[in-house]
Amino acid sequence: MRDFDYIRPATIPDAIAAAAEPGSAYLAGGTNLLDLMKGGITSPERIVDISRLPELNRIERLDGGGLRIGALVRNADLAHDPAFAKSYPAVAEALLSGASAQLRNAATVGGNLLQRTRCSYFYDTASACNRRQPGAGCDALGGENRLHAVLGWSDACIATHPSDFCVPLVALDAVVEIEGKKGRRHVTLEEFHRLPGETPQRENALEPGDLIVAVRLPAEAASFSANARYLKVRERTSYAFAVVSAAAALVVDGGKIRAARLALGGVAAKPWRARTAEAVLLGADASEATFASAADAALADASPSGDNAFKIELARRIVVRALMSALSGTPERLPALPASPFSNIPGARHDA
Amino acid sequence: MTLELSLNQQPAHARQGSSIGQPLTRRDGFLKVTGAARYAADNHPPGMLYAVLAVSSIARGRVASLDVEAAKAHKGVVEVMTPQNRPALAADPDAKDHPFMFRLDLLQNDQVRYPNQSIAVVIAETLEAATEGAALLSPRYEVLPARVGLDGAESFVPRGVGVGGPAVQHKGDVEAGLKSAKTRIEATYETPAQYHNAMEPHAIVVAWDGDTLSIDTPSQGLAMAQGRIAGLFGIAPENVHIRSPFLGGGFGSKGMISGPQILGILAARLVGRPVKLVLRREQMYGPVGHRAPTRQTLRMGMDGEGRLTALDHHAKTTSSTFDDFFEPAADASHTLYASPAIATSHDAVRLDTGTPLFMRAPGEATGSIALESAIDEAAYACGMDPLEFRLRNYAEVEPMTGKPFSSKALRECYRQAAETFGWASRPLQPRLMRDADGFLTGWGMGTATFPAIMFQAEARAVLKADGSGVMETGAQDMGQGAWTAFAQIAADGLGLDIDQVDFRAGSSDLPNAGIAGGSGHTATAGMAIHNAGAAVIARLADLATGDEASPLYGAGNEGVLARGGRLYRRDDESRGESYAEILTRAGLTEIEGHGKGAPDPASQENYAKHAHGAVFAEVKVDPDFGQIRVTRLVGAFAAGRVINPRLVRSQYYGGMIWGVSFALHEEAITDRRSGRIQNANLAEYHVPVNADVPSVEALLVHEDDPHVNALGIKGVGEIGITGTAGAVANAVWHATGVRPRRFPIRIEDLLG
Structure with missing residues (x-):
C-alpha cells in the first residue's frame, strides 16, 4: 500500500504544527479526501486527523447576536439544530439539499468549504488539469463541459465549486475563522475561495498548516430569517450536485426591499456573491420585474466556457424564482425535498 | 387462478x-x-492473494512500457502478470468459434483497443499492496487517435444484429405505403451509451488444484462459463467447479464470463495460490459489456383513419473494433403495430470501446423508446389520442411474420392501466395541464413488449x-x-x-x-x-x-x-x-x-410468443427550469402464468424504474477526444434515487398461454423497461410541447 503518516493531535496548536509540514492534509469527515486518495488525485504523505478535537464541535451564540459554528460540526447536526434552522433557514435548506443523509452525517462544516471541484477532468488523472497539476493544461476546455463555469473562469480552469452550504453562507456575509502559525485570523467567505486566474491550484486563502476552526455568521444574517430560501436545480430529484443554485434573502418593508442578499452556486470556482444584483434590489419595489433586472445584473458578466450557455439563462431564471420564493416567505417547516423546485409537490409530505 | x-x-x-x-x-x-x-467476493480461501487490474487510460494504441520492477519492489507485491509472463492458454482469446463466443482481453499482446482494458494484473498479499503496485506500473503508451461517437467512423451494415437476426428486414412496400399515406411523420432519436452498474461488481475467487478449478464468481450462465473456462485452459468442463449462489445484480453483464474474471484464474495459475480479483467500479466501464448508443430514424405513414400504411425503422449503432455485437434496436418494430409495410434496418460504426453486449432488454429497450415516441408523434399528427391510435393499429397477428400470437392480453393491459391511471381525462394538446403549484403536467404512455424465450x-x-x-x-x-x-x-x-x-x-x-x-x-x-x-x-x-x-x-x-x-x-x-x-x-x-x-419446436414454428404490457406515466416539469420529475407510473403486464406475484411485481418495478433512468438519467459521458468515460462512478453516472420514483404501480393481468410451455410462463425480467421509457418521454412532450429527441432528456432541451 501507499504508506502515509497518520497523526491524531490532541490540540489545535499540535494539529497546526503537524499540518504545516509539506505534503500534509487535514482529515475531518473524510467524505471527499478519502475518495481523492483512493483515486490517486491527491496523495498526502501525512494525514492529520482533527476529527476528535473537542473544541471544534460546538455551535455558540456570540455576544452581539452572531453565531460561531465549529469547523467539525456535522452537516446533519447543523441543519437539524432547530434554533439554527429558524435563524438561518436558507443555510439549513442548502445543507439538506446536498449529498445524501449518510454523507451529511459524516461531512463537516470546515470540510464542506474545502471540498474539491467535481470537474471530471480533475478526477481523471489521465487528463490534463491545472488544478491538480499546475501547468498541465485544462482538458475540460473543449471537452465534456456542459456543467462547467459561466462566471469567473479562466483559460486555465473552468471548474466550479460544488458546495450548496457555501452559497447561502456567502450571501449572509459568513466569515471563516482560521488558525495558523501566526495565530487566529478572520477571512470573509467571499474572499476565502479564489477564482482560478492563472493559478487554479490555489483554491482558497489557506496557508500551509492553516486550520479552519469555525465559520461565523454575523448578527445581521439572522435578520433575513423570514424571507430566505435556497433553490437548487439538478439532474435528478436528490443526491446530485447543482446545475445551478441560488440563495436569496430579503428584508422587505412596505413593498420595498430594505436589504437583499443573493448568491449563486454551480456557476463559478467559488460560491458567487451577486453584489451588483443586490445593488439593483436595494430600495427597489419587491416585484418580479425588479428581480428580473437583478438576475440580468447577476449574470451580466457571464459567458459560456463550453457547451454550457444554457446555464446562464437557467441561472437568470433561478435567481428570479429564488427571490420570488424568498419574498413569499420562509416556510414554517423545511420541505421534504429541500431546495428542490418540486418541494411543493403534493404527496411529498414528510418533512426533512 | x-x-x-x-x-x-x-x-x-x-x-x-x-x-x-x-x-x-x-x-x-x-x-x-x-x-x-455469501457473495463471491466474500470468500477467502487459505493462502489467498489479492489481484488488482491495471487498466488502460487510452482508447487505442499500444502499451510501450510498464514499470514492472517498481511494482514488484513494492512491499507485499508477489507477482505482476503482463503479456510477457501470462500463463499459456489452450485457446486464442481472440478466436470466435461461434457468435456467442466473445473475444476477451487476456493480456494476449500489448495492444490497447478500449479504455479500461486490462493491461496487467498485480498480485499481492493485501488489496492495498496490489492496488499500489498497479499504480506503480506507470504505463507509457503509443497513442493512436480514438474513434468516438456515432459519427466517429465509417458506417457499414452488419451481417447480423442482436443474436444473429438479419440487419435488414422488410415486408410489403414501405415507400409505396408512405406515398399513399394521408399523414406522415419522420423523426430521429438518439440514445446514449449505458454501462452496467450492478451493485456487485464482477468478482472472482479462484483456487487451482492440479488441473481442477474451484471458483466463486457471479454468473448468469454457469454451464456456459464452465465451458468457456474449460476451453481456454484446456481442461475438462467437469474439472471446473463454479459456485454462484447469489449475484448482486447481473442484467446481462454476467451472462458470459468476462476477461477480468479469466485474468483472476490466470493470476492464480501464475502464483500457484488462490486469488481474489474484484473490479473497481470504474473498471466496469469497458470489459463487461454495455448498451451501445443508437441514432434511430422512424418514418410512418397513416391513412385517414389513423391506420399505419408504412413503418420504417432505421437504427445506427456502435460496436467495438474487434468484435461483433449490434444492438438490434430497429427490431422493436417487428412485433407491436400492424402495418401492411414494415422495414427495419441497421448500420453501425466501430469505435474504440469495449464490445457492447447484452444489457437488460438489449435492442428492445433502445428500440422501444424511439418507436413509442414516434407512435406518439404519429397519433398527434392524426389528431388521435395515443391509446386510441395504438388500439387502431393493434396487431392481431405478429406484423412482421403474420404468425398468430400464442396469447396476447395487451388490450386488457391497456384497459386496466388506463383506468387505474385515469387516462380518459387527458387533453389531446400538449402543455395544457398545470397543477396547483404551477408545474407543467404531462401524461404519456407506451406499449411494453418482450419475447417469450426459452433456452435449454x-x-x-x-x-x-x-x-x-x-x-x-x-x-x-x-x-x-x-x-x-x-x-x-x-x-x-x-x-x-x-x-x-x-x-x-x-x-x-x-x-x-x-x-x-x-x-x-x-x-x-x-x-x-x-x-x-x-x-x-x-x-x-x-x-x-x-x-x-x-x-x-x-x-x-x-x-x-x-x-x-x-x-x-x-x-x-x-x-x-x-x-x-x-x-x-x-x-x-x-x-x-x-x-x-x-422450447417446443412446433409451437416455435407456429406462434409468435411475446409478453405485453402498457405503461402510463405522469411527469411534472418546472416551466422555467426544465427539471423533470416522474410523479406516477402505472404499468399493466400480461406475461403468462405468474409464479410469485410479489417477485413479479418487483421485477416490473425494477424494469419500470430503469425505464425512468433511460428517459431521464442514464448516460456514459465520453470525452470526445480521448474516448475515456468521464463519469465512471455512481455519483456522476446517474440512476434514479428514491425521490425520482415516488409512485410506481404494476398490475398483473391474467393471461393463460397454452403454447409457450406447459406451465404457461413467459418471463418478466426485461419487459418493464420497454414502454416505460417512451411513456416518460411522451409525458414530457405532453407537459411541455417539446418532443424529446435525445436521451436522457436534459434541462437544456426543455429550457426554450
Missing part, C-alpha cells in the same frame, strides 16, 4: 400445486438482510423415504428471486409443501439450468424442474400402482394425484398413501427423476 397444473407430458398423473401463484417473500431474504448471504435446461428430482424431496438445477439467482420461484415450482412439481423440498441451485455441479437471461430463466429452468418432478412422481406412481399392497394398486389407468406428500387415486381421493409409505414398502431410500426444459 387454478392451481392444478396441466401435465401434457404425463397425462396419466396430475399434481395439484399450492405454491405456484403464492406471493411468498424471498427465501434468501433473511440471509441477505442479515449479511449472511435440466433438473434432477429426488424423493426420499422420509417423505421429503430434493430438486437440483444449476439455476442462477441474480436478485430476481430464483431461489423462491423455483422452489415454488419444485414444491408443486413434487407434490410437497415447499418446506419439505430441499432446492439446490447456483452451482455448476448441478444439472445445467441454462442461462438466466433473455427473461427466459423461469420458463426454461422452471419447466426442467416441473418435468423432473413429473418424472419422479411417475416413478413413484408406478411403484404404488403396481404394488398389490398399495391402496393405489391398479389405479394406473385412471391416474393418480400427487399432493401434500401423498398420492391419491384420481377417481377416488379417499384412497391414497404417503410417499414415505410407498418408498419404505418398496425398500428404497430414494428415487430420482430427470427433466428438461426447452
